[in-house]
Amino acid sequence: ASIFAAVEMAPRDPILGLNEAFAADTRAEKVNLGVGVYYDDNGKIPLLAAVRAAEKARLEAQPPRGYQPIEGLAAYNGAVQNLLFGKDSALIANGQVITVEALGGTGALKVGADYLKRLLPGATVYISDPSWENHRALFESAGFPVETYPYYDAATRGVNFAGLKARLESLAPGSVVVLHACCHNPTGADLSDAQWNEVVDACRSRGLVPFLDMAYQGFADGIAADAVAVRAFSTSGLQFFVSSSFSKSFSLYGERVGALSIVTAGKDESARVLSQVKRVVRTNYSNPPTHGGAVVAAVLNSPELRQQWEDELAGMRERIRAMRTGLVEQLKAAGVAQDFSFVIKQRGMFSYTGLTAAQVEKLKSDFGIYAVSTGRICLAALNSKNIGYVAKAIAAVVK
Numbered sequence: 574a575s576i577f578a579a580v581e582m583a584p585r586d587p588i589l590g591l592n593e594a595f596a597a598d599t600r601a602e603k604v605n606l607g608v609g610v611y612y613d614d615n616g617k618i619p620l621l622a623a624v625r626a627a628e629k630a631r632l633e634a635q636p637p638r639g640y641q642p643i644e645g646l647a648a649y650n651g652a653v654q655n656l657l658f659g660k661d662s663a664l665i666a667n668g669q670v671i672t673v674e675a676l677g678g679t680g681a682l683k684v685g686a687d688y689l690k691r692l693l694p695g696a697t698v699y700i701s702d703p704s705w706e707n708h709r710a711l712f713e714s715a716g717f718p719v720e721t722y723p724y725y726d727a728a729t730r731g732v733n734f735a736g737l738k739a740r741l742e743s744l745a746p747g748s749v750v751v752l753h754a755c756c757h758n759p760t761g762a763d764l765s766d767a768q769w770n771e772v773v774d775a776c777r778s779r780g781l782v783p784f785l786d787m788a789y790q791g792f793a794d795g796i797a798a799d800a801v802a803v804r805a806f807s808t809s810g811l812q813f814f815v816s817s818s819f820s821k822s823f824s825l826y827g828e829r830v831g832a833l834s835i836v837t838a839g840k841d842e843s844a845r846v847l848s849q850v851k852r853v854v855r856t857n858y859s860n861p862p863t864h865g866g867a868v869v870a871a872v873l874n875s876p877e878l879r880q881q882w883e884d885e886l887a888g889m890r891e892r893i894r895a896m897r898t899g900l901v902e903q904l905k906a907a908g909v910a911q912d913f914s915f916v917i918k919q920r921g922m923f924s925y926t927g928l929t930a931a932q933v934e935k936l937k938s939d940f941g942i943y944a945v946s947t948g949r950i951c952l953a954a955l956n957s958k959n960i961g962y963v964a965k966a967i968a969a970v971v972k
């Protein structure tokens with residue numbers, strides 16, 4: 574018999590399943606709000622002009638395709654550190670930050686999780702309730718038990734901060750806490766600056782190990798403003814992990830460009846930790862691919878391209894904001910009595926709309942509008958052509 578004869582079918586990824594159903598839908602007016610991708614006003618994934626310029630220069634230079642160092646391109650890792658910690662960061666100057674290029678934010682989380690398992694084999698990992706669905710799977714596959722801390726409060730459509738804080742203050746020392754640095758996926762509800770300081774205090778007093786996940790830097794208020802959590806931990810004296818991604822902010826999803834950064838107590842520790850993280854990388858994929866990191870580094874390290882990128886990023890951020898405001902206005906205009914103004918306060922690409930699974934189902938069956946059954950929609954999939962249709966459809970299902 575085949576060695577695969579008894580293999581069971583793995584459960585389908587719920588969001589990929591949604592995409593397949595959307596693709597098979599023949600209605601011309603269909604809209605996919607289930608995705609986690611930024612589309613422009615024409616419904617296309619943009620190729621940023623700054624990226625195009627850097628790619629053109631790179632192609633013309635015809636660089637040889639040797640192996641990268643295990644930790645990736647130094648110019649890339651340095652640029653990542655400046656974005657996350659600020660270019661005048663004392664941690665960087667002191668040699669307290671190590672960064673390895675990774676295969677997207679997912680790859681950064683995976684390398685970080687595998688390294689943490691070697692460092693703290695008995696730890697439990699805590700993720701927000703709810704969280705990006707891959708967080709649990711990633712840390713479980715690294716061998717950790719994964720539990721949740723309270724996060725979303727459906728009644729206020731904000732963060733249950735008292736619950737979150739009480740839970741952190743009750744965790745065993747050495748527990749790993751995965752925190753969304755900004756633009757919480759899936760809820761769109763973020764902590765305030767003051768609340769971040771309280772989270773830092775709780776992590777310090779309980780001896781917790783913070784792991785910040787930064788997948789949307791620049792999508793809420795701006796590059797530096799969105800790094801508030803990283804900056805709050807930076808001045809705390811704590812050691813912590815940061816995974817980061819350029820999938821959205823550079824619109825480079827398929828190039829797999831991310832990074833894992835770790836803050837240590839000092840330069841000597843950094844050298845030892847880096848040597849261990851490199852072992853994780855070496856035994857996994859040896860070294861990262863060249864193209865994406867080279868392009869991002871070229872943009873971030875050129876003053877002109879960097880400015881162009883910041884302008885393009887601001888354009889994406891402002892378009893999402895306009896879609897939030899527009900949706901709220903059009904729902905009101907469509908006669909919806911319920912107050913949807915919370916959509917304007919939520920940050921990043923997503924909104925927990927409060928739509929029930931039955932309402933989401935009706936959006937699909939009656940209107941060809943696809944959303945996640947939890948009521949999560951992607952605002953970046955709305956545009957000037959489909960927003961009116963979506964608002965009328967939501968109005969019809971909530972009435």
Ligand code: PMP
Binds near residue numbers: 679680819
């Ligand atoms: N973390 C969060 C919170 C995300 O939403 C995502 C994906 N959108 C990632 C990590 C993974 O990013 P990447 O696509 O770069 O692997």
